[in-house]
Amino acid sequence: MAPSQDDDLEHKQNLALRWATSTTNAERRTMLREDRARTAPQTARHAMVLVGLVLMAGAITGLVKAIGSGASGALIAAFGVAVAVCGVAAELGRRGRTRAAFWAIVLCMLGASLVEALQR
Known part of the structure; x- marks a missing residue:
């Protein structure tokens, strides 16, 4: 469970003191090491959501070009599936399932790249 803003503010005040x-x-x-360890999972979640959304935008671009x-x-189906899986990966990352999100993105992009390479 993510800390509330009040808990975060209290933690920062205690750290400053x-x-x-x-x-x-x-x-x-x-103290710095403890604070980094406290925010590392939150940073990983934010990064995975960002990666999922950026790759989804790229897959949408590829889908539009293919159409x-x-x-x-x-x-077209491969890019459509890639868009859906990137959306699912962003949601998984938001919920803290970053490993599952990472592997979903890797396998999806690998599949889309393979289909695109075989089409040429």
Whole structure:
């Protein structure tokens, strides 16, 4: 469960107080390491959502180009599936299932690239 804004603000205030009262650089490095470990999963989720949305935009572009050039149905279907799977991957990333989202994107893009290469 994601921390609320109040919890996040309280954490930042506590961190600032601990930072101001710490005496050694080792204590400060430890505090920074703890804070990075706290935000790492959230950063991974944001990154996976962004990757999913960017790849979805690319797949939509490929789909429009394939439809416009009169490509085969297999290529159009491959790009359509790629758009859907990238959307699912973005949602999986948003929910914290970043590994599943990553592998869904990898397999989908691999399949779309393979179909496109075989069509040429």
